[in-house]
Amino acid sequence: MRTPKSLEALVHEGLIDAVLRQLMSGKEATVYVVRCGDEIRCAKVYKDANKRNFRQAALYQEGRKTKNSRKARAMEKGTRYGRKAQEEAWQSVEVDTLYRLSAAGVRVPRPYGFFQGVVLMEFLTDADGNAAPRLNDLVLTQEQALDYHATLMREIVRMLCAGVIHGDLSEYNVLVDRYGPVIIDLPQAVNAAGNNNAASMLQRDADNLTTYFSRFAPTLASTQFGKEIWSHYERAALHEEVALTGHVPAITRIADVAGVMREISDVRAEHEARLRYKAELEER
Numbered sequence: 001m002r003t004p005k006s007l008e009a010l011v012h013e014g015l016i017d018a019v020l021r022q023l024m025s026g027k028e029a030t031v032y033v034v035r036c037g038d039e040i041r042c043a044k045v046y047k048d049a050n051k052r053n054f055r056q057a058a059l060y061q062e063g064r065k066t067k068n069s070r071k072a073r074a075m076e077k078g079t080r081y082g083r084k085a086q087e088e089a090w091q092s093v094e095v096d097t098l099y100r101l102s103a104a105g106v107r108v109p110r111p112y113g114f115f116q117g118v119v120l121m122e123f124l125t126d127a128d129g130n131a132a133p134r135l136n137d138l139v140l141t142q143e144q145a146l147d148y149h150a151t152l153m154r155e156i157v158r159m160l161c162a163g164v165i166h167g168d169l170s171e172y173n174v175l176v177d178r179y180g181p182v183i184i185d186l187p188q189a190v191n192a193a194g195n196n197n198a199a200s201m202l203q204r205d206a207d208n209l210t211t212y213f214s215r216f217a218p219t220l221a222s223t224q225f226g227k228e229i230w231s232h233y234e235r236a237a238l239h240e241e242v243a244l245t246g247h248v249p250a251i252t253r254i255a256d257v258a259g260v261m262r263e264i265s266d267v268r269a270e271h272e273a274r275l276r277y278k279a280e281l282e283e284r
Contacts, residue, residue, distance in 0.1 A: 006045045007032065009116050016043060016120075023131060028187060033123060033131070041112060044119040046091050046187070094187040095119050097164060104162035105240075106155055107182045124177040135181065136171035136212070145216035148181050152209050153225050155183055156202070158240055160233055165190040165198055169205035171212040192233070199230050210246075224248050 003011055003019050010016045016034045023031040023042065032043045091114070098111040098121065110122035124132040140148065152174065159166065166173070166183065167190040175182045192198045206226030214221040223246030231248060232238040 004030075004032065004045070006030075007034070007043055007118065010043070010118060010120075013115075015113075015115060019043070026185075028185065034120075036112075036120070040123045042109070042121050042123045044094075044121065046117055091117055091119075091187065093189055094185075097186045097189040100162055101159060101164060101183075101186075104158055106158045106162070107180070108186070109182065109184060124175050124182055126176070127178045132175040132177040132182065134172060135174040135176055138176060140213075140216045142217045145213045146220070148176070149209065149213040149217070149220060152181050152183075153206065153229070153244055154240075155181070156206055156225075157229055157238065157242060157244070159183075160192055160202065160229065161238060161240055163192050165192050165195075165202045166205050167201045170208040174209075199234075202226055202230050202233075220246070 001019055001021055007016060007019055011019070016036055018035045020033045020035060020040070023033050025031070027047075029044050029046045032045070034041055034043045095111050095114040098108050098119075101108045102110060109124060112120040112122075114120075126132050135148070156166075156169070166186065167188045168185065169183065173183065173185045175184055190198055190201055192202070195201070203226030206229060210220050210223055210225055225244060225246045227248045228244060228246060229238065232242055
């Protein structure tokens with residue numbers, strides 16, 4: 001096929017020898033199958049910010065740090081330079097996260113580098129050598145659904161142990177290659193320790209997958225893996241081999257109603273005292 005303009009520089013630099021075909025185009029990027037020497041890889045080209053469809057980006061950027069103080073100030077002010085720096089930072093998050101998760105043993109596409117807004121990464125295939133399908137394109141048996149679900153819950157745990165939350169995980173962000181599920185699409189990845197929305201995002205990721213797999217394995221519908229995983233994380237008890245059941249013990253502690261009523265009474269008395277003091281001042 002004709003080389004897209006976005007990949008011309010990589011071809012000129014010898015990083016890509018040929019663009020074979022477009023693999024997919026989504027809300028964030030377009031992915032091409034390319035040849036690099038004797039290997040077939042993927043080139044992910046991010047769309048311009050004004051053409052993207054990803055909402056609430058600010059929620060995902062909370063907790064991300066920029067070492068360059070000039071860039072940080074410009075990004076905060078929203079200047080033209082700042083917007084450009086923000087876009088570069090958004091794009092580089094994915095490749096940085098891919099390297100981080102690969103080192104942690106999480107099944108993600110192997111990254112080969114980030115060049116001028118393009119991520120070069122592993123081309124995943126099924127048992128027949130074709131492009132690996134998305135999870136949502138498969139019809140699963142109950143046994144497969146339970147197996148893939150257990151695998152992905154374990155991957156979520158590994159990610160969290162590495163300090164990362166996907167933030168947008170669902171059946172549309174998982175490929176199934178010859179060896180099983182692979183997590184993709186990570187530009188919005190969240191810093192688990194630095195984002196106030198981390199708990200809800202982690203639980204949403206786990207719940208999205210659980211809801212999907214429950215179509216094929218109804219017993220999963222009543223489970224709460226997201227809450228369970230986050231509970232372990234909050235107690236600093238999370239590790240890669242933690243035993244997951246999908247159930248969170250109910251809180252059996254009796255509510256201190258008397259204590260709550262005392263707090264209410266104290267607040268009311270304090271408020272009334274302020275009103276009396278204000279009235280006395282007005283009478284003087």
